[in-house]
Amino acid sequence: MRPGRPLLLSAWPGLAEALEERGLSPVGAAPDPAAGPPYAASYVAAASLAAAAQAPPAPLIIAVGEAAPLAAAVGAAQRAARRPPSGYVIADGLMPQPGTPSRADLRRAQNPDLASDHDEPAQAPSGYDTEPLPPTQDWPDAPCGYLYTDTRHAPCARKAALRGWPVKDASGTVTPADLAGALLSLIEEM
Secondary structure, three states: OOOOOEEEEOOOOOHHHHHHHOOOOOEEOOOOHHHOOOHHHHHHHHHHHHHHHHOOOOOEEEEEHHHHHHHHHHHHHHHHOOOOOOEEEEEOOOOOOOEOOOHHHHHHHHOHHHHHOOOOOOOOOOOOOOOOOOOEOOOOOOOEEEEEOOHHHHHHHHHHHHOOOOEEEOOOOOOHHHHHHHHHHHHHHO
8 A cells, every 4th residue: 555644643753754754744643631631532623733734745644552442533624625535544543443432442342451451541531431533434535453561452453353354463573764764665565
């Protein structure tokens, strides 16, 4: 797959710079749970504004961690702005799911081991984990892949593989350059 310009929904330190060193100029948007409710809708709007400022014609949406379940909503916003996504990479996170589940619902359905010991930010405000996420319809609408660097996310990776998505185990990566290499390798498989 030849990706469009990446729309990086991530807080992974150094990844944007490592992608730039490899010839990709990502548009960045990191989740901010402190933005206030509705948390998910605020994040989708912020990511969409970041993308609009750079106007990538066919963004590759790379959604990491807490941003991962919002990839479909960000993709829908990009389609509405006439920038249909060229693909999606879900990394170390839960996958979007039809309906309006909460993050807690997704954890119980997709990765029960994280339901009690999940990686929600410690500073997340009350209601963050239980608010309904934006509706997900007709997704995925482009090729998808799953990347994980933490073996706690292996159950979601298995679910992605069952959907026919390419999956990359990058649990041995230690540097942003390694992570960028694993990500680009996954994108080639999509």
